[in-house]
Amino acid sequence: MSSLQFTAEASANGVLERDFTVVGLPETPGIPGVLWSPSSDAAGRAPLVLMAHGGGNHKKHPAMAGRARLLVTACGFHVAVIDAPGHGDRPRTAHDEREVAELFRARAAGEPEGPIVVRYNDHLAELAVPEYRATLDALQGLPQIGAGGPVGFWGINMGTAIGVPFVAVEPRVTAAVFGQHWPDALAEKARQITVPVEFDLQWDDEHITRDQGLALFDAFGSKEKSLHVNSGRHKELPRFEADSAVRFFARHLGGAAGASA
Amino acid sequence: MSSLQFTAEASANGVLERDFTVVGLPETPGIPGVLWSPSSDAAGRAPLVLMAHGGGNHKKHPAMAGRARLLVTACGFHVAVIDAPGHGDRPRTAHDEREVAELFRARAAGEPEGPIVVRYNDHLAELAVPEYRATLDALQGLPQIGAGGPVGFWGINMGTAIGVPFVAVEPRVTAAVFGQHWPDALAEKARQITVPVEFDLQWDDEHITRDQGLALFDAFGSKEKSLHVNSGRHKELPRFEADSAVRFFARHLGGAAGASA
Numbered sequence: 469m470s471s472l473q474f475t476a477e478a479s480a481n482g483v484l485e486r487d488f489t490v491v492g493l494p495e496t497p498g499i500p501g502v503l504w505s506p507s508s509d510a511a512g513r514a515p516l517v518l519m520a521h522g523g524g525n526h527k528k529h530p531a532m533a534g535r536a537r538l539l540v541t542a543c544g545f546h547v548a549v550i551d552a553p554g555h556g557d558r559p560r561t562a563h564d565e566r567e568v569a570e571l572f573r574a575r576a577a578g579e580p581e582g583p584i585v586v587r588y589n590d591h592l593a594e595l596a597v598p599e600y601r602a603t604l605d606a607l608q609g610l611p612q613i614g615a616g617g618p619v620g621f622w623g624i625n626m627g628t629a630i631g632v633p634f635v636a637v638e639p640r641v642t643a644a645v646f647g648q649h650w651p652d653a654l655a656e657k658a659r660q661i662t663v664p665v666e667f668d669l670q671w672d673d674e675h676i677t678r679d680q681g682l683a684l685f686d687a688f689g690s691k692e693k694s695l696h697v698n699s700g701r702h703k704e705l706p707r708f709e710a711d712s713a714v715r716f717f718a719r720h721l722g723g724a725a726g727a728s729a
Numbered sequence: 730m731s732s733l734q735f736t737a738e739a740s741a742n743g744v745l746e747r748d749f750t751v752v753g754l755p756e757t758p759g760i761p762g763v764l765w766s767p768s769s770d771a772a773g774r775a776p777l778v779l780m781a782h783g784g785g786n787h788k789k790h791p792a793m794a795g796r797a798r799l800l801v802t803a804c805g806f807h808v809a810v811i812d813a814p815g816h817g818d819r820p821r822t823a824h825d826e827r828e829v830a831e832l833f834r835a836r837a838a839g840e841p842e843g844p845i846v847v848r849y850n851d852h853l854a855e856l857a858v859p860e861y862r863a864t865l866d867a868l869q870g871l872p873q874i875g876a877g878g879p880v881g882f883w884g885i886n887m888g889t890a891i892g893v894p895f896v897a898v899e900p901r902v903t904a905a906v907f908g909q910h911w912p913d914a915l916a917e918k919a920r921q922i923t924v925p926v927e928f929d930l931q932w933d934d935e936h937i938t939r940d941q942g943l944a945l946f947d948a949f950g951s952k953e954k955s956l957h958v959n960s961g962r963h964k965e966l967p968r969f970e971a972d973s974a975v976r977f978f979a980r981h982l983g984g985a986a987g988a989s990a
Contacts, residue, residue, distance in 0.1 A: 671947075671956070682943075685958070686932075694967075695932070695958035699951070706955075708980070712973070719969070 470602035471609060473498070482507050483540045490550065490603050499599050500557045501550035502527050504536040505612065515721040516613050518604060518641070519549040520596070520623030520630045523585065526556030535622065538714045545620075545721065546613055550603050552630065553595040563591070581675055582650055589629035590653040596630045601638060608640075618721035622713060624648050624668060624705065636660040643720035645713040648702065650676055651684035658687035665693040666716045668709050673702045731863035732870060734759070743768050744801045751811065751864050760860050761818045762811035763788050765797040766873065774875050776982040777868060779861065779902070780810040781884035781891045784846065787817030796883065799975045806881075806982065807874055811864050813891065814856040824852070842936055843911055850890035851914040857891045862899060869901075879982035883974060885909050885929060885966070897921040904981035906974040909963065911937055912945035919948035926954040927977045929970050934963045 470492040477486045484505045489498035506514070517539055521532050527549045536547040551557055554564035567588040574584055608615045621644040623631035628646040635641045636657040644661070647668030651658075665688050669681035685695045694716075698706050731753040738747045745766045750759035767775070778800055782793050788810045797808040812818055815825035828849040835845055869876045882905040884892035889907040896902045897918040905922070908929030912919075926949050930942035946956045955977075959967050 671954075678943075691960065693932075693960045695956070697946070697956035697958070699954045708976075711976075715969075715972075 470606045472503075472606040479507050481537075481541075483537055490599070490606050492606075493599065493602050496599065499550050499603065500527065501548055501603060502532075503607070504533075504540050504547045506540055506544050513612060513614050513617055514544050514546055515618040515620065515717075516546045516548065516604075516607060517620040517622055517717055517721070518600065518607075519547060519621075520600070520627035520634075521549060521552065521555070522624060523589065523626035524555070527551045528556075535710050535713070538710060539717065542714050543718050543721075545717065546607070548603065548607055550599060552626065553592050553599075567591075585626075585675075586629075586650050586652045589626050589649075592626070593630045593633050593653075597634045597637065600630070600634045604638070604640060618642055620644065620717045620721050622717070629654065632661065633657045635663070643717060645716060646684075647696075648673070648676060648681070648705065649684060650680050651687060654684055655687035658684060659689050662689045662691065664716075664720050665690045666713060667693065667695050668705055669695065669697050670702055670705060671697050671699050675702050731867045733764075733867040740768050742798075742802075744798055751860070751867050753867075754860065754863050757860065760811050760864065761788065762809055762864060763793075764868070765794075765801050765808045767801055767805050774873060774878055775805050775807055776879040776881065776978075777807045777809065777865075777874050778881040778883055778978055778982070779865060779868075780808060780882075781857070781861070781888035781895075782810060782813065782816070783885060784850065784887035785816070788812045789817075796971050796974070799971060800978065803975050804979050804982075806978065807868070809864065809868055811860060813887065814853050814860075828852075846887075846936075847890075847911050847913045850887050850910075853887070854891045854894050854914075858895045858898065861891070861895045865899070865901060879903055881905065881978045881982050883978070890915065893922065894918045896924070904978060906977060907945075908957075909934070909937060909942070909966065910945060911941050912948060915945055916948035919945060920950050923950045923952065925977075925981050926951045927974060928954065928956050929966055930956065930958050931963055931966060932958050932960050936963050 470490055472488045473491055475487045475489060484507045486503045488501050488503055490501060491498045519532055521527060521529055532549050539545045539547045554560045571581060571584045574581055607613050619640045619642060621631050621635050621641045624647045628649040631646055632654045635644050643664045645666045667685045696709055731751050733749045734752055736748045736750060745768045747764045749762050749764055751762060752759045780793055782788060782790055793810050800806045800808045815821045832842060832845045835842055868874050880901045882892050882896050882902045885908045889910040892907055893915045896905050904925045906927045928946045957970055
């Protein structure tokens, strides 16, 4: 049975940030994570959004902290993210080193990154899915979150590679934001997902073709799904899509921003 | 030179609604329209959004009044729409009657509506573009709007059939929301449009195929363009896309909702 150990705490501008370690997973050292919450706990229980970071990044990347701040301040939600295997404060295996070296080699040689990223992310997702489930177990043990409350998932790029297989097997997640990934290893699992989905892709992505991006969106089994396409290259996803994702979670998980969203 | 004659006025919940007639177009009787504005004119000049209604509808259809109310109350903008030729309070010609009868016949027979709608809307757009330009001239003659201020355009379905050729030739329009139309008569004109565009399409549209919808989005020459796809049939465009369009105009035309949009 997994549980959380809090290791550090800081508070600024209405947001409480607590570092934690998830312990109790068989054969896995503690997994470092961070939980952002409203500074005032007067509100009682609130919905939780689990996030997953992009490839090569970590749990406290500005994209993670920025999205968390939006969700906490606009909706009063709790937001948690853990370092992916081989990322952030977690050790890299020899396999991680080989795959990262292979990715850098392909990039320098001007070869397509897709085949390497798809294969490596699929490997990381296999490790990460049980870690996310154990993290959710542990977070639901906190009185401010509790079991049975609304849970969302938000992950783009590698966060989608981890999130699609996670949400496919995790009935506690009731709404998800994904985007910007190849369909190869994910389409079959996306078909098992039936909760509302918002999906982002870039129309001029130099790595993921339009057909590949549209195929993954099309695969979701959800009755209610939205695709947001923006002009621009892979790394140019507009900042306003984060605001849109926050409104999506407000609509589907409830919360202060729900009424006007 | 065209000008506005106001014919009726009503005010409710912070929104002033004024019926008007555009007069002064050669060989065209007065064109009936409606202008929605903030009840309080203390704010001085404000941006204008021109709208165009859908096929078979009219200037005061609930979709028009609802979108106008959002723009006026959230952004403090002026919003105007005119009846399309053969629609609302305007006379139908024998040509209108024939085309409408042909559309109903095709619909009853289970034949595709697309070829008839594309052809008829193209005809209406040819008439409507000079009418929209004259309406904009007249509206910019009002002191609360003025010349040189920001102007947006918002039209879906037939509103897109009219709006794409209008915006293509009208440099005063600096941001536009379109959606849900076939590319056939419009793609070439869309290529001339370079202002920011938000475009809606329905993933399960029974009239417009995915490839047709995506082709029209792709055609826009705009550096900044966003596509919002939602699951559902032709008439199931979600209500939250109206909120999204309002945020789009707030971002691009300025106004009260711009800061958080």
